[in-house]
Amino acid sequence: MIVLRQLRFARxxxxxxxxxxxxxxxxxxxxxxxxxxxxxxxxxALLTGALHAESGDLDVPxxxxxxxxxxxxxxxxxxxxxxxxxxxVELREIERELAEAEERHQGEKIGALHARLSEIGGYAAKARxxxxxxxxxxxxxxxxxxxxxxxGGWRVRLNLARALMCRSDLLLxxxxxxxxxxxxxxxxxxxxRGYRGTLLMISHDRDFLDAVVGNILHxxxxxxxxxxxxxxxFERQRAAQLALQQAMFEKQQRExxxxxxxxxxxxxxxxxxxxxxxxxxxxxxxxxxxxxxxxTPFTFRFxxxxxxxxPLLVLHEARAGYDTNAGQKIILDGVELTLxxxxxxxxxxxxxxxxxxxxxxxxxxxxxxxGQHTEGKGLSIGYFAQHQLEHLRPDESPxxxxxxxxxxxxxxxxxxxxxxxxxxxxxxxxxxxxFSGGEKSRLALALLIWNKPNLLLxxxxxxxxxxxxxxxxxxxxxEYEGGVVLVSHDRHLLRTTADTLLLVAxxxxxxxDGDLDDYAGWxxxxxxxxxxxxxxxxxDKAADKAARIAARxxxxxxxxxxxxxxxxxxxxxxxxxxxxxxWQKEKAALDEELADPxxxxxxxxxxxxxxxKRQAQLDADIGTGEERWLEIxxxxxxxQTGE
Numbered sequence: 001m002i003v004l005r006q007l008r009f010a011r012x013x014x015x016x017x018x019x020x021x022x023x024x025x026x027x028x029x030x031x032x033x034x035x036x037x038x039x040x041x042x043x044x045a046l047l048t049g050a051l052h053a054e055s056g057d058l059d060v061p062x063x064x065x066x067x068x069x070x071x072x073x074x075x076x077x078x079x080x081x082x083x084x085x086x087x088x089v090e091l092r093e094i095e096r097e098l099a100e101a102e103e104r105h106q107g108e109k110i111g112a113l114h115a116r117l118s119e120i121g122g123y124a125a126k127a128r129x130x131x132x133x134x135x136x137x138x139x140x141x142x143x144x145x146x147x148x149x150x151x152g153g154w155r156v157r158l159n160l161a162r163a164l165m166c167r168s169d170l171l172l173x174x175x176x177x178x179x180x181x182x183x184x185x186x187x188x189x190x191x192x193r194g195y196r197g198t199l200l201m202i203s204h205d206r207d208f209l210d211a212v213v214g215n216i217l218h219x220x221x222x223x224x225x226x227x228x229x230x231x232x233x234f235e236r237q238r239a240a241q242l243a244l245q246q247a248m249f250e251k252q253q254r255e256x257x258x259x260x261x262x263x264x265x266x267x268x269x270x271x272x273x274x275x276x277x278x279x280x281x282x283x284x285x286x287x288x289x290x291x292x293x294x295x296t297p298f299t300f301r302f303x304x305x306x307x308x309x310x311p312l313l314v315l316h317e318a319r320a321g322y323d324t325n326a327g328q329k330i331i332l333d334g335v336e337l338t339l340x341x342x343x344x345x346x347x348x349x350x351x352x353x354x355x356x357x358x359x360x361x362x363x364x365x366x367x368x369x370x371g372q373h374t375e376g377k378g379l380s381i382g383y384f385a386q387h388q389l390e391h392l393r394p395d396e397s398p399x400x401x402x403x404x405x406x407x408x409x410x411x412x413x414x415x416x417x418x419x420x421x422x423x424x425x426x427x428x429x430x431x432x433x434x435f436s437g438g439e440k441s442r443l444a445l446a447l448l449i450w451n452k453p454n455l456l457l458x459x460x461x462x463x464x465x466x467x468x469x470x471x472x473x474x475x476x477x478x479e480y481e482g483g484v485v486l487v488s489h490d491r492h493l494l495r496t497t498a499d500t501l502l503l504v505a506x507x508x509x510x511x512x513d514g515d516l517d518d519y520a521g522w523x524x525x526x527x528x529x530x531x532x533x534x535x536x537x538x539x540d541k542a543a544d545k546a547a548r549i550a551a552r553x554x555x556x557x558x559x560x561x562x563x564x565x566x567x568x569x570x571x572x573x574x575x576x577x578x579x580x581x582x583w584q585k586e587k588a589a590l591d592e593e594l595a596d597p598x599x600x601x602x603x604x605x606x607x608x609x610x611x612x613k614r615q616a617q618l619d620a621d622i623g624t625g626e627e628r629w630l631e632i633x634x635x636x637x638x639x640q641t642g643e
């Protein structure tokens with residue numbers, strides 16, 4: 001159990017939490033929420049010992065193993081699979097000790113180590129690590145690749161897999177779904193539901209929190225409060241604690257009206273019926289929980305776009321891919337897609353299927369290898385992708401970025417606009433180079449929106465954005481009148497924004513008949529189909545089983561050989577101990593008898609001589625016996641240690 005008693009902690013002399021007193025039970029799965037800078041990451045630092053409390057107590061059972069995701073991954077030459085296996089520290093220690101014991105032929109120690117290896121599931125460790133990597137989107141070929149060859153986003157996934165590999169009692173996860181796509185998010189969701197330890201997780205994905213956690217620990221105004229239930233339950237409880245203000249109600253109504261329009265349009269249309277049902281469920285929940293966001297710091301909307309052509313953009317028989325040394329690598333082929341004003345499309349598909357490739361093709365960042373890419377006259381594209389954050393000028397402030405974009409607009413108007421993205425006061429004039437990932441994403445979105453695009457291409461726009469900003473983006477998108485193509489692992493954003501689902505799979509783009517729950521089922525079926533007895537994981541399991549059997553047989557043979565050498569020595573030692581006891585008892589009696597002066601005046605001289613000879617013989621036998629007994633003990637000890 002984790003116990004907080006009047007806990008106070010701070011960062012840079014700023015008190016974040018004061019007088020927090022609560023208990024977190026073992027095996028609980030807890031979502032840690034709160035605004036930016038409220039102290040979520042600092043609380044994690046307290047738990048790992050990287051930060052110390054100002055006052056009060058934070059008690060974590062000393063025997064608990066704590067697993068957490070490293071912030072950085074050096075460019076290591078280690079294979080990805082070995083890097084993940086290093087997450088199980090005890091496993092690696094046993095493997096090192098086992099190698100040493102086998103080198104020294106320490107049979108008894110080898111047997112004990114194999115027994116412990118079996119207890120911790122060490123024989124299946126490679127298969128377990130491979131399963132983690134597969135779930136997070138790595139291929140069989142990736143597992144042998146050096147860590148140094150992976151990009152930053154994929155190294156984040158490696159760090160996550162390594163943390164999951166640790167057989168922890170307490171698992172700390174800070175935004176684990178960042179850099180994951182939807183299929184990896186769904187897999188991780190299932191894995192965490194089966195995790196047996198205590199889980200503390202910071203996440204801004206409400207559907208992910210709802211599926212995994214059973215408690216919410218919320219940090220607000222310097223206090224920590226524990227709520228029972230998932231994130232939706234927390235929102236309802238918090239909404240009940242806040243006054244239902246008219247401004248919040250009006251914001252909520254805009255999104256509700258959009259959902260009602262969709263439901264009314266498509267309720268009776270067979271091809272959209274499932275999506276309409278999904279929207280109705282989202283509407284029901286939204287009406288209950290929106291009050292929890294009455295105090296959001298974000299208030300912005302998309303500026304009215306210029307007149308849009310119809311169609312906005314057309315792909316005909318388009319082929320997308322890349323030129324390589326071995327020739328063209330085709331990712332998508334035969335793409336037929338027409339985008340119209342007001343259309344809202346979400347792209348689904350497994351990692352590497354080509355979703356981002358399709359978005360780049362639409363954005364004209366990728367020239368089609370074949371087919372046609374036709375833009376309507378007056379098309380204005382707003383394209384957001386994570387790599388575009390690198391184009392921000394680190395020495396310039398948000399205000400300077402806006403002034404460079406639109407030098408004719410008054411500074412106060414630009415400041416008011418930036419305030420809607422929570423760039424207020426000094427933040428508006430601070431260089432953005434030191435901004436967090438979320439702050440850079442907000443700035444990139446602000447710049448994109450100002451340009452009045454009539455077609456939005458959004459590739460994972462919610463990465464690094466907190467819950468309040470995601471909610472504000474959802475509201476703004478539902479008011480937006482232009483076309484939208486969206487790739488996201490945030491299911492709440494997909495459900496409440498997209499009208500059409502397209503599946504990118506097997507090099508093709510086709511309509512998906514169903515909702516996100518159906519897509520989760522499709523992914524599960526794909527994973528099952530990918531499992532084959534001839535796969536590398538199956539081979540690893542077979543190899544591990546064979547190695548386990550061979551190791552056990554070898555350990556048993558070593559123990560038998562050791563016993564064969566020890567048994568006669570132990571028997572001889574036991575016989576010597578019995579003889580020595582008899583000799584010492586007999587000698588003690590003789591010594592006592594010969595200590596009597598009267599024996600030497602006795603006329604029985606022959607009897608005296610016999611006793612003196614026997615005493616001398618016993619002295620010699622005892623000396624020789626003790627020396628041999630010591631030799632036996634040293635030899636037994638040498639066999640025990642393998643020296």
